[in-house]
Amino acid sequence: MECLNINNVSAGYGGGLVIWGVTIRVEKGELVTLVGPNGAGKTTTCRVAGGILQPAKGEIIFKGDNVTKLNAEEMYDKGIVYIPQEENIFPSLTVSENLDVAFQGKENKDECRKKLFERFPVLGERSTQKAESLSGGEIQMLGVGSALVLEPDLVIADEPFSKLAPSIAEQILDVILEMKNRGISVLMVSETNPERTLKKSDRGYFMKAGEITKQGSGKELADEAAELMI
Numbered sequence: 001m002e003c004l005n006i007n008n009v010s011a012g013y014g015g016g017l018v019i020w021g022v023t024i025r026v027e028k029g030e031l032v033t034l035v036g037p038n039g040a041g042k043t044t045t046c047r048v049a050g051g052i053l054q055p056a057k058g059e060i061i062f063k064g065d066n067v068t069k070l071n072a073e074e075m076y077d078k079g080i081v082y083i084p085q086e087e088n089i090f091p092s093l094t095v096s097e098n099l100d101v102a103f104q105g106k107e108n109k110d111e112c113r114k115k116l117f118e119r120f121p122v123l124g125e126r127s128t129q130k131a132e133s134l135s136g137g138e139i140q141m142l143g144v145g146s147a148l149v150l151e152p153d154l155v156i157a158d159e160p161f162s163k164l165a166p167s168i169a170e171q172i173l174d175v176i177l178e179m180k181n182r183g184i185s186v187l188m189v190s191e192t193n194p195e196r197t198l199k200k201s202d203r204g205y206f207m208k209a210g211e212i213t214k215q216g217s218g219k220e221l222a223d224e225a226a227e228l229m230i
């Protein structure tokens, strides 16, 4: 069953395009990874899928509905959680206040908070500390973990491993695989160690200079990752 279809999307900033004719499909419970060099347009693609940026052309279909014109808040209400590459938390707010923002409008927010603190006790221990005092790994636990407990239909995670030590990146990848195993669809951008993440992904897309230049199973792309990233 199809969850997300990015169909022939072109988008950019201030009237200039930076991605052209991008088509990506994510089925229910699939982990799909987007890789490519710096400036390829990976973040722009995620922004369009998350409703942060309106495409100039093409359409976004989510569970059969055309959501192209929806904004980020409306996408969230539909069941899409977008975890941006940067500024995915509010540094001057406490961990607990960040969760108030992450879980806003959800009826089961107390349950989500409890589940998150059970899964990541360190966040419970630091709940009254400002988020700026967290380590990079703890920040990603907050971002990715709060998406996990919300159990949306789709998570878009832009570079959830950037600047993390390998062992912490492995833990975050485990959380992403846990989401997938619960039937949550995940579109993830991975630049750090793409080979490792592609190997664990169902499918992957390679993007270069604003276009998708290759797609295949995670394993197929993993074998070619080193060559493709040049």
Ligand SMILES: Nc1ncnc2c1ncn2[C@@H]1O[C@H](COP(=O)(O)OP(=O)(O)OP(=O)(O)O)[C@@H](O)[C@H]1O
Pocket: 013, 018, 036, 037, 038, 039, 040, 041, 042, 043, 044, 045, 085, 191
């Ligand atoms: N807010 C913006 N305004 C203008 N141009 C932008 C903006 N954000 C990105 N761009 C440009 O769009 C192009 C694609 O950028 P994008 O951030 O989507 O690439 P990326 O693949 O995510 O790169 P990275 O691996 O560095 O995160 C780049 O040329 C970039 O300079």
Ligand SMILES: [Mg+2]
Pocket: 042, 043, 044, 085, 158
């Ligand atoms: Mg990016």
